[in-house]
Amino acid sequence: MIAERAGTRYNAGIMADSFKIMGLGGKKSLNGSIAVSGAKNAVLPAMASAILFEDELRLLNVPGIEDVSRMCELMTSVGILAQYDSHTCRLSASGLHLHSLDEGIGKRFRASIILAGPLLARLGKVEFSHPGGDVIGPRPINIFLDGFEKMGAVVSEQGGRYTVTAAEGSLKGADMFFPYITVTGTETLMLAAVLAKGTTILRNAAMEPEIPDLANYLNACGADIKGAGTSTITIRGGKLLRSKGKEYRIPPDRIEAGSFVILGALAADSLEVTNCEPEHIAILIDLLLRSGVPLTVSKNSVSIHDNGKIPNRKFKSFTLRTHEYPGFATDLQAPMVVYLTQVAGESLVFETIFEGRLNYTEDLVKMGADITVFDPHRVLVKGPSALSGRELESPDVRAGLAFIIAATVAKGESVINNVYHVDRGYEHIERRLRGIGVSVERVSSL
Ligand code: EPU
Numbered sequence: 001m002i003a004e005r006a007g008t009r010y011n012a013g014i015m016a017d018s019f020k021i022m023g024l025g026g027k028k029s030l031n032g033s034i035a036v037s038g039a040k041n042a043v044l045p046a047m048a049s050a051i052l053f054e055d056e057l058r059l060l061n062v063p064g065i066e067d068v069s070r071m072c073e074l075m076t077s078v079g080i081l082a083q084y085d086s087h088t089c090r091l092s093a094s095g096l097h098l099h100s101l102d103e104g105i106g107k108r109f110r111a112s113i114i115l116a117g118p119l120l121a122r123l124g125k126v127e128f129s130h131p132g133g134d135v136i137g138p139r140p141i142n143i144f145l146d147g148f149e150k151m152g153a154v155v156s157e158q159g160g161r162y163t164v165t166a167a168e169g170s171l172k173g174a175d176m177f178f179p180y181i182t183v184t185g186t187e188t189l190m191l192a193a194v195l196a197k198g199t200t201i202l203r204n205a206a207m208e209p210e211i212p213d214l215a216n217y218l219n220a221c222g223a224d225i226k227g228a229g230t231s232t233i234t235i236r237g238g239k240l241l242r243s244k245g246k247e248y249r250i251p252p253d254r255i256e257a258g259s260f261v262i263l264g265a266l267a268a269d270s271l272e273v274t275n276c277e278p279e280h281i282a283i284l285i286d287l288l289l290r291s292g293v294p295l296t297v298s299k300n301s302v303s304i305h306d307n308g309k310i311p312n313r314k315f316k317s318f319t320l321r322t323h324e325y326p327g328f329a330t331d332l333q334a335p336m337v338v339y340l341t342q343v344a345g346e347s348l349v350f351e352t353i354f355e356g357r358l359n360y361t362e363d364l365v366k367m368g369a370d371i372t373v374f375d376p377h378r379v380l381v382k383g384p385s386a387l388s389g390r391e392l393e394s395p396d397v398r399a400g401l402a403f404i405i406a407a408t409v410a411k412g413e414s415v416i417n418n419v420y421h422v423d424r425g426y427e428h429i430e431r432r433l434r435g436i437g438v439s440v441e442r443v444s445s446l
Contacts, residue, residue, distance in 0.1 A: 022439035025411035028308035033272035038250035042210035050091035051118035107132035117192035137355030150174035173198030193235035254280035269308035317345030334402035360399035397425035
């Protein structure tokens with residue numbers, strides 16, 4: 001099945017898989033190089049963009065992760081050809097005939113909502129359920145729905161299922177101001193606008209690097225999108241795009257890159273994180289350099305070389321405040337909190353984007369971290385603390401990887417359950433981490 005072709009093993013059993021990790025107890029012995037995969041949060045909107053095309057679209061550097069499998073499944077269910085094989089995805093919307101997105105699949109991952117924009121724009125109608133996703137706080141979709149309405153659609157909702165219909169059969173361009181910066185909201189409405197008649201202006205738009213990267217590709221295929229990567233995006237829409245065989249290479253995952261750099265800072269003798277765009281994690285690199293981590297940055301890699309000599313307690317603490325790009329990514333907050341538990345001093349961490357995204361810190365406390373929760377958005381981390389191995393539940397994709405980092409640094413054995421969440425965003429993470437010396441094994445309960 002598609003899920004198997006994506007190199008993943010989604011079935012009832014994988015949800016019960018665990019990682020068993022033997023920690024280094026503070027030793028810094030990881031060694032070698034680790035390559036960053038294509039970005040989860042770039043590939044999902046890129047897949048959805050296939051609906052805007054007259055011909056077939058080929059994506060390269062596609063990560064073999066659960067969310068890609070789910071997206072293939074969801075797109076296939078409405079008649080789109082969506083096939084993953086060896087980091088390549090072939091997509092064609094020529095057979096698209098259904099406007100109703102499966103509830104069960106859509107509820108499993110938030111990014112399913114990105115399909116709503118291009119489907120509505122191409123078919124004039126879409127039906128979908130409130131999307132699921134991580135347990136990181138409320139995930140409303142009001143900005144998406146307002147945007148559809150501004151573009152001339154009528155929205156109705158019954159029992160959490162939405163029906164959106166373009167009143168005149170197709171969408172029309174609109175000028176809109178987002179009350180909050182929303183990444184998938186910007187992507188969804190930008191894609192919808194490519195087929196809407198006239199000009200759409202998205203103000204207070206997200207500036208995450210995945211957005212201009214995709215816009216550049218769409219422009220090369222006939223779209224007219226200006227300003228992507230800034231807070232005002234202008235789209236002149238109205239006609240289907242043609243790839244004419246031009247392939248789109250998914251950019252490297254900046255969250256994975258940043259997490260590997262943090263792991264290296266804490267536990268490496270000598271580590272090179274390759275195949276990444278250091279510019280996309282500039283703020284993380286800056287914070288770690290100021291903290292004292294010996295990093296070197298080249299065009300597509302970041303290296304840590306301290307020959308295991310600098311104990312983590314010599315690194316300095318800092319205040320961390322998550323922010324939309326180019327600020328510090330909320331998706332890197334959990335790995336960075338693990339870092340802050342190991343360095344000297346107090347760090348105030350302010351999670352500004354999501355309400356439930358500090359809950360995992362309770363488990364770090366059980367491992368020995370000194371973390372005081374002030375409110376759902378702020379914690380105080382005091383370091384350094386020696387962590388000890390524990391049994392943990394992976395709550396979401398990013399905190400799951402943070403637990404892997406914490407378990408690697410800790411003394412003794414940890415078991416991380418529910419690694420389905422980690423598989424949603426990271427391809428074969430255990431194999432890749434073993435390659436640099438992490439003692440991690442997947443334990444299947446089947
Ligand atoms: N918001 C609203 N109304 C909306 C949409 C968003 O109030 O209609 C609020 C949210 O509640 C939140 C804020 O706006 O407080 C920002 O949410 P955003 O919409 O930007 O989040 P998202 O698009 O759902 C994407 C990533 C997340 C990442 C956030 C923030 C994808 C598929 N997901 O989510 O990634 O944390 O942007 O950068 O791109 C992850 O990969 O683990 C992940 C959660």
